[in-house]
Amino acid sequence: MDPRVSVVDKRLAGIERIIAVTGGKGGIGKSLTSSVLALTLAQLGYKVGLLDLDMSAPSAHVILGIDGIFPEEEYGIIPPEVHGISFMSICYFTGDEPAPLRGEDITNAMLELLAITRWGALDFLIVDMPPGIGDAAMDVIRWLKRAEFLILTTGSKVALVTVKKVIQMLQELQKPIVGVIENMKMRESGLVRDELSAYNVPLLGAIEFDMDLEDKIGDAAALAESTMAARLTEIVIQDPRFKLSQN
C-alpha cells in the first residue's frame, strides 16, 4: 500500500482555496498565468502558495526568476517564500538536468511533493496543472479534492476544441469551475463566448496578447507591472468567485 495518498488532505488542510490552473493544450500560458496570478494575489495581500506540477518541464521558477534556493527541512519540506509566494517545484531537485519521466514516474513524483510539502496556512494555493487530460491531470484531480479549476483558453478553435473536453470532464466529475479566461487575445471575436455558451461556465475576462511580456520573464517586479497582471488584478478584485469565505 502506498501511504502517501492518505496524508495529502492533511498537508493541504491549512489552505482556504486551491485554484488549479488548467487548459487542454500546451502553450496557452498556464505556467505564466499561474505565476502571475500568484504574484497578483500576493500583491493584494493574500498569503499565497504556488505549486508547479509540470514534472517534465517545470517553468514557473524561470518565469519568476527563482534560482539558488532550496526548501528547508522541518517535519517535511517547507516551500521557500519568494516574491511573497511560497513556491514548490520539482526544479529544486532536478536542477537544470533533463528528467525523462514516464507516466508512473510523473504520478509518483507529484504524489511525493504533495505528501511531504508543508504549506501551513495559506489563503490561496495556485496549482500549475500538468497539461492535458492524461494520467497526470487525472491524478491531480483525484488527489486535490478541494481544488477549483480555472480554465485557460486562447481565442483559437484549436485550443477551444480541447478546452471544451476539459470542461465537460470536470463537469462530469462534478468539480467546481471558477471560470474561463481567454489568454493571448489578439482581436475582438465572439468565438470563445459562442463556443462555450452551451457549457454554463463563467467567462471571467480576457488577457490581451502582449508583445513585451517575453522581456519580463524572469523578472517578478516587471511581471507584476505587466498587462497580464493588470487584467488578473481586475478579475480577482471584481469577480466574487475569488473572494475568501471571511471577506
Added chain:
Amino acid sequence: MHEWALAEAVIEAAVEDARKEGMTRIREITVRIGELQQIELDPFTFALDEIIKLHGELLQHAQVKLEDEPAIFKCRVCSTEWHYQKASLNEAEGEAIHFAPEVAHAYMRCPRCKSPDFEVLQGRGVTIQRITGLK
C-alpha cells in the same frame, strides 16, 4: 527532517486502512523501505514512535516492523538490470533523490548503454506491506 512527513503518511494510511477493515487495535505495521530513497532509519523510527503516541487506543500497542528492499533498475532500451550500489551519485544528487526518488532519472544512467529511460523494478521508497490487528 523529511522522514517525519513520510512517517506521518504511514500512520495516517495505517489508521485509514484499519478503520476500513473494522480493526479496534493495530498490532503490527510492516513497512518496506526502498533503498533508492535513502531513508535515515533513526529519525524515521523516532518519528513513527512519536506519531503513534499521539494516537489513541487504535495504535496503543502497535509495533512497526521495517523491511529493507534493495533498489533494482532495468533499462528500457537494452534491458540491463543493475543495483543502486552501481549508481555513482554525488552527495547533492543523492539528497535530491532522497526527497523525490523519480529525479533519479535526471542523475542516473544505464551502466551499459547510458540511457536515462529505465524503470525502478523495486526499492523506490516507503510502502506498507501489511497491517495486522484485532477486530
